[in-house]
Amino acid sequence: MPQEIRTRFAPSPTGLLHxxxxxxxxxxxxxxxxxxxxxxxxxxxTDQKRSVPGALENIIQTLADFSLNADEGPYHxxxxxxIYKKYAQELIDKKVAYYCFCTHTRxxxxxxxxIAAKVPPKYDKHCLxxxxxxxxxxxxxxxxRVIRLNIKSGEQIVFTDEVHGEIxxxxxxxxxxxxxxxxxxxxxxxxxxxxxHLMNITHIIRGxxxxxxxxxxxxxxQAFGWNIPKLAHLPLLLSKTRKKLSKRDGDVSVKExxxxxxxxDALLNFVAFLGWNPKTEHEIFSLAELVKQFxxxxxxxxxxxxxxxxxxxxxxxxxxxxxxxxLLEKCSPYLxxxxxxxxxxxxxxxxxxxxxxxxxxxxxxEIGERVGYFFREPVYDPKLLIWKNTPKETILKNLxxxxxxxxxxxxxxxxxxxxEPLVKKFIEDSKMKNGEVLWPLRVALSGxxxxxxxxxxxxxxxxxxxxxxxxxxxxxKATENLF
RNA sequence: GGCCCUAUCGUCUAACGGCUAGGACGCACGGUUCUCAUCCGUGCAAUCCGGGUUCGAUUCCCGGUGGGGCUGCCA
Numbered sequence: 001m002p003q004e005i006r007t008r009f010a011p012s013p014t015g016l017l018h019x020x021x022x023x024x025x026x027x028x029x030x031x032x033x034x035x036x037x038x039x040x041x042x043x044x045x046t047d048q049k050r051s052v053p054g055a056l057e058n059i060i061q062t063l064a065d066f067s068l069n070a071d072e073g074p075y076h077x078x079x080x081x082x083i084y085k086k087y088a089q090e091l092i093d094k095k096v097a098y099y100c101f102c103t104h105t106r107x108x109x110x111x112x113x114x115i116a117a118k119v120p121p122k123y124d125k126h127c128l129x130x131x132x133x134x135x136x137x138x139x140x141x142x143x144x145r146v147i148r149l150n151i152k153s154g155e156q157i158v159f160t161d162e163v164h165g166e167i168x169x170x171x172x173x174x175x176x177x178x179x180x181x182x183x184x185x186x187x188x189x190x191x192x193x194x195x196x197h198l199m200n201i202t203h204i205i206r207g208x209x210x211x212x213x214x215x216x217x218x219x220x221x222q223a224f225g226w227n228i229p230k231l232a233h234l235p236l237l238l239s240k241t242r243k244k245l246s247k248r249d250g251d252v253s254v255k256e257x258x259x260x261x262x263x264x265d266a267l268l269n270f271v272a273f274l275g276w277n278p279k280t281e282h283e284i285f286s287l288a289e290l291v292k293q294f295x296x297x298x299x300x301x302x303x304x305x306x307x308x309x310x311x312x313x314x315x316x317x318x319x320x321x322x323x324x325x326x327l328l329e330k331c332s333p334y335l336x337x338x339x340x341x342x343x344x345x346x347x348x349x350x351x352x353x354x355x356x357x358x359x360x361x362x363x364x365x366e367i368g369e370r371v372g373y374f375f376r377e378p379v380y381d382p383k384l385l386i387w388k389n390t391p392k393e394t395i396l397k398n399l400x401x402x403x404x405x406x407x408x409x410x411x412x413x414x415x416x417x418x419x420e421p422l423v424k425k426f427i428e429d430s431k432m433k434n435g436e437v438l439w440p441l442r443v444a445l446s447g448x449x450x451x452x453x454x455x456x457x458x459x460x461x462x463x464x465x466x467x468x469x470x471x472x473x474x475x476x477k478a479t480e481n482l483f
Numbered sequence: 484g485g486c487c488c489u490a491u492c493g494u495c496u497a498a499c500g501g502c503u504a505g506g507a508c509g510c511a512c513g514g515u516u517c518u519c520a521u522c523c524g525u526g527c528a529a530u531c532c533g534g535g536u537u538c539g540a541u542u543c544c545c546g547g548u549g550g551g552g553c554u555g556c557c558a
Contacts, residue, residue, distance in 0.1 A: 010558090012558050014558075044558065046557090046558085047558070050557060050558080100556090104556080107555095111555095115484090118485090120484080120485045120486080120554075121485095121554070122554090144556090146556055148556095164488070164489090167487075167488080169486075169487075173486050174486095175554080175555095178555085178556045180556085181556040183556080185556085187557085187558090188558050192558090207552090208487095208488065208489090208552065209551095209552055209553070209558090210552095210553090210558090211488060211552075211553080212486070212487055212488090212554070213553075213558095233488085236488095236552070238550095240494090242550060244551075270495095273495065273496080274495070277496060277497080279496095279497070280506095281497080281505085281506050283506085283508095300495095300496080301488075301489060302488090302489050302550095302551090303488095303489075303550085303551060303552090304494090304495065304496090305493095305494060306494095306495095307494045307508070307509085309494075309509055310494070310495065310507080310509080311508095312508090313507085313509085314508090316520095316521090357520085358520095359520050359521040359522090360519070360520045361520090387517075433517095434516090435517050435518095437517080438516095438517035440517090441517080442517060443517095443518085448519085449518070450518055450519030450520080451518070451519065452518095452519080453516085453517070453518080453519095
């Protein structure tokens with residue numbers, strides 16, 4: 001039986017899940033699903049100082065909102081301290097790790113000296129060279145201690161990355177990494193290696209920023225005598241300034257994007273294409289389709305700039321694909337936020353209104369300001385009511401005769417398909433021009449320079465009992481504002 | 484500074500070593516039209532530089548340069 005593919009997403013709860021983390025999670029999820037394997041969630045909460053309240057909940061909630069549910073976990077490293085201690089002890093016993101009692105002060109001084117001497121900062125193995133006696137004494141004292149990995153010099157460490165190919169390091173460059181901190185917590189390096197092994201992770205999928213510490217991990221696997229999982233380092237997500245995407249670049253937390261009205265499916269689709277693509281000219285993919293298409297060998301090597309314009313395009317596409325019911329559901333919070341009391345109105349009306357603006361939305365959060373005129377009387381800018389250089393008098397006359405005409409049309413006929421031919425015929429028969437009537441009519445209805453067409457607006461209002469009344473009232477009000 | 488990763492339009496990217504280097508976003512223009520959006524069409528726009536291998540290099544190799552990451556008892 002072939003080995004089951006197992007991937008993991010291993011965030012640390014130091015803040016809201018950000019967009020780069022989402023992409024890493026997505027790739028790990030896609031690969032596991034594509035291979036019929038398992039996707040595991042592991043919380044790397046080994047740094048008590050940086051742990052942020054609510055971050056854990058946010059990570060779990062966000063993954064759920066994006067349908068990236070884990071098959072196993074979440075495991076919490078903070079609950080596995082005894083395990084790491086045991087393995088750290090094993091390394092001590094095997095003499096590949098050693099106790100270090102150096103104080104922060106000593107370490108800082110050493111660091112400064114090395115910088116001043118222009119040599120790469122590295123621990124000087126001071127405590128490795130302690131006499132047996134001294135070590136025993138210190139061990140029995142209450143002096144703080146850490147466990148460090150003893151890295152031998154002069155060795156080549158080579159590993160094969162699934163996206164970058166072969167990567168080589170010299171052990172001379174590698175510091176004697178702390179594995180177990182003085183507070184008894186493991187560092188990332190120990191904890192992730194131990195857990196990836198214990199949890200039978202077959203593929204480690206993580207960001208490129210981990211490449212430099214991978215040789216340390218390789219050394220640990222070798223020291224334990226464990227198999228090394230396959231490694232896939234993903235190209236970084238970059239800001240417009242080509243730096244690693246971080247909080248400094250504005251909105252990077254997934255939560256903020258969702259709150260702005262980006263749809264999870266759109267965000268996922270967009271982010272999937274940052275560093276990977278299916279080699280077809282198709283760009284709109286559902287999560288299920290991404291699962292089907294995904295493979296590690298299609299991952300790119302170079303970092304990808306996070307481009308909001310393209311995200312907006314994806315989001316617009318997804319918004320346009322929403323049906324009326326979903327559109328209403330997704331827009332509801334934003335309508336409420338805009339103080340629009342839509343719940344007392346007929347659902348048919350509200351849906352029609354939303355459908356009218358659907359093709360104009362890039363983000364759901366824009367909906368409030370877009371549809372406001374349907375729920376509040378417009379305020380007119382007299383100049384806006386004028387079509388090109390048409391005299392005010394003509395506009396007034398046209399609007400008045402149009403109002404008279406609309407009076408004769410039954411509300412049931414307030415449908416674009418019926419109203420438009422009717423009105424256009426009337427305009428023609430009355431020897432008026434389309435623009436001289438329809439432009440001011442549209443402005444009368446919306447109060448806006450740009451809006452859906454007048455027939456569409458009238459159809460929406462036509463759903464209301466007093467819809468025709470509202471229409472006529474607005475036309476009248478507009479004519480009063482002409483002078 | 485040291486180490487590592489990396490390099491195709493402004494951005495995301497495609498191109499068994501072989502056609503005028505393709506698509507998408509954005510931008511510009513045009514069509515549909517009463518405006519805007521949608522939709523459709525057109526256009527602008529790229530192989531970082533220098534060597535080498537080869538009949539032929541965006542592709543392979545070397546060097547440079549640019550960009551990025553790491554260099555914590557952070558992850």
